[in-house]
Amino acid sequence: MAHIFFDHISTTPLDPRVYEAMKPYFLEWYGNPSSHIHDQGQAALVAVDAARGAVAGLVNADPREIVFTSGATEANNLAIKGVAEAHAKKGRHIIVSEVEHFSVMNSLLPLGNRGYEVTRLKVDRDGKVDPEDVRSEIRADTILISVMHANSEIGTIEPVAEIGRIAREREVLFHTDATASAGHVPLDVRETGADLVTLSGHNFYGPKGAGALFVRDGVALASQLDGGFQERGFRAGTENVPAVVGMGAAAGIAKAEMDGWGDRLRGLGKRLRDGIEATVSHVHFTGHATDRLPGHVSFWVEFAEGESLLLFLNLRGVMAASGSACSSNLRGHDEEDLVASPVLRAIGVPSDVCTGSITFSMGKGNTGEEVDEVLGVLPGIVRRLWDMSPTYLDYQKRGTR
Amino acid sequence: MAGPYSEKVMDHFMNPRNVGEIENADGVGEVGNPACGDMMRLYLKVDGGKIVDAKFRTFGCGAAIASSSMLTEMIKGKTIEEARAITNRHVADALDGLPPVKIHCSVMAEEAVKSALEDYARKHAG
Numbered sequence: 383m384a385h386i387f388f389d390h391i392s393t394t395p396l397d398p399r400v401y402e403a404m405k406p407y408f409l410e411w412y413g414n415p416s417s418h419i420h421d422q423g424q425a426a427l428v429a430v431d432a433a434r435g436a437v438a439g440l441v442n443a444d445p446r447e448i449v450f451t452s453g454a455t456e457a458n459n460l461a462i463k464g465v466a467e468a469h470a471k472k473g474r475h476i477i478v479s480e481v482e483h484f485s486v487m488n489s490l491l492p493l494g495n496r497g498y499e500v501t502r503l504k505v506d507r508d509g510k511v512d513p514e515d516v517r518s519e520i521r522a523d524t525i526l527i528s529v530m531h532a533n534s535e536i537g538t539i540e541p542v543a544e545i546g547r548i549a550r551e552r553e554v555l556f557h558t559d560a561t562a563s564a565g566h567v568p569l570d571v572r573e574t575g576a577d578l579v580t581l582s583g584h585n586f587y588g589p590k591g592a593g594a595l596f597v598r599d600g601v602a603l604a605s606q607l608d609g610g611f612q613e614r615g616f617r618a619g620t621e622n623v624p625a626v627v628g629m630g631a632a633a634g635i636a637k638a639e640m641d642g643w644g645d646r647l648r649g650l651g652k653r654l655r656d657g658i659e660a661t662v663s664h665v666h667f668t669g670h671a672t673d674r675l676p677g678h679v680s681f682w683v684e685f686a687e688g689e690s691l692l693l694f695l696n697l698r699g700v701m702a703a704s705g706s707a708c709s710s711n712l713r714g715h716d717e718e719d720l721v722a723s724p725v726l727r728a729i730g731v732p733s734d735v736c737t738g739s740i741t742f743s744m745g746k747g748n749t750g751e752e753v754d755e756v757l758g759v760l761p762g763i764v765r766r767l768w769d770m771s772p773t774y775l776d777y778q779k780r781g782t783r
Numbered sequence: 784m785a786g787p788y789s790e791k792v793m794d795h796f797m798n799p800r801n802v803g804e805i806e807n808a809d810g811v812g813e814v815g816n817p818a819c820g821d822m823m824r825l826y827l828k829v830d831g832g833k834i835v836d837a838k839f840r841t842f843g844c845g846a847a848i849a850s851s852s853m854l855t856e857m858i859k860g861k862t863i864e865e866a867r868a869i870t871n872r873h874v875a876d877a878l879d880g881l882p883p884v885k886i887h888c889s890v891m892a893e894e895a896v897k898s899a900l901e902d903y904a905r906k907h908a909g
């Protein structure tokens with residue numbers, strides 16, 4: 383059977399070159415970078431610093447500005463809670479977009495009980511924040527603006543450079559979560575004017591378990607883990623050396639090759655989108671048409687439910703993602719764990735129906751043949767679900783929804 | 784590879800029994816699932832106090848489709864009283880269980896048969 387991985391927003395496969403770079407740091411060089419007086423620790427420290435340089439290079443940062451974490455979730459927690467605590471004297475107002483990742487949104491929850499106020503910026507139908515809204519929401523007590531670089535579910539790239547400029551003008555810190563975009567589209571922290579940027583190693587062909595927060599030199603941040611003085615005191619705990627090394631290797635590869643990947647993936651994305659448009663009716667594409675992640679195609683299909691689409695696709699060897707409530711968190715405990723995607727709600731997808739929202743996200747290893755194979759199975763799967771759907775039947779009989 | 788659902792669920796999802804509608808059905812039930820907007824419509828043919836045919840259409844997740852399919856299998860040949868006694872637990876058990884978050888999808892099946900039988904009673908009252 384086919385094995386077509388079109389879910390690169392959830393994670394990416396490890397690049398074999400990254401795997402090779404990591405290998406010596408399991409059995410041979412197992413030292414702790416903090417114990418660098420001896421050869422083992424020194425080797426680990428040198429490797430972690432080299433990785434720091436490579437990750438910094440990916441976003442045009444200084445190596446000193448890179449704080450390694452366990453992943454993007456921890457980096458987002460550190461950015462939000464760290465700024466909130468360190469800047470509480472200036473104020474307690476934070477501005478975010480309404481389409482941020484759960485690790486940003488849920489980091490804000492405990493702050494609510496401590497007197498912080500959060501403004502959630504609306505997005506337009508394409509999922510974009512209007513930078514002018516950012517400007518008008520800034521108050522004297524605003525300490526942080528957090529708007530993601532790209533949305534994984536609908537692919538839209540946010541106008542972060544404009545938002546960064548406004549933040550700079552008004553002297554408010556600006557954080558952007560670049561989990562979905564880093565290593566796929568260029569991101570220059572100087573040009574963007576970002577003070578904090580979240581990066582995730584496993585989202586650009588690195589290993590799971592390594593992420594980073596860019597912290598612009600001079601930005602005050604309260605550490606969220608009590609312990610030693612690793613990572614300039616921003617993040618206690620022994621570094622996950624093999625994963626950090628892997629993230630560094632992945633950053634180096636991405637910097638050198640991402641332009642080429644992007645060109646190819648934009649071509650594949652167009653082929654997939656055009657093909658879906660030509661073969662499946664009642665399709666609504668989501669996200670911005672051009673300002674979007676390369677190789678990312680997202681849409682919903684009327685009268686077809688998301689989880690059922692995903693299950694049938696998987697039975698045909700095609701792995702994708704859905705924002706439908708019915709497919710969220712199948713290992714949860716009760717109905718409360720079935721949450722319809724806040725992103726889809728924010729862009730106006732009818733929330734009273736469990737729509738067939740699908741995200742196909744391609745990666746550098748995908749091919750045109752795979753796109754064609756997906757296009758070969760998708761219309762039949764949709765048809766099969768329509769034939770089972772009472773709403774489609776009514777629509778056919780009445781000619782209206 | 785084993786997914787979140789049992790083999791029975793996947794079998795009924797991939798090859799749902801009794802999909803369709805019954806012309807001039809004796810009872811039709813339609814229920815929605817407020818948790819997620821899904822919908823099930825059930826058609827019954829009743830003869831001599833027994834359910835002689837059942838068909839369904841469902842818009843919903845894998846568990847909803849499998850529950851609908853299993854339900855139609857379970858009620859065919861049953862008397863109205865027997866069918867009314869079927870609960871979502873029976874349906875879920877017959878499917879070798881459902882993930883806890885998906886139990887409510889089988890509730891839709893239980894409610895559909897109750898609603899279809901009410902419709903039948905209404906149509907055949909006197």
Ligand code: FES
Nearest residue numbers: 708819821844888
């Ligand atoms: S019917 Fe929507 S979760 Fe099962």
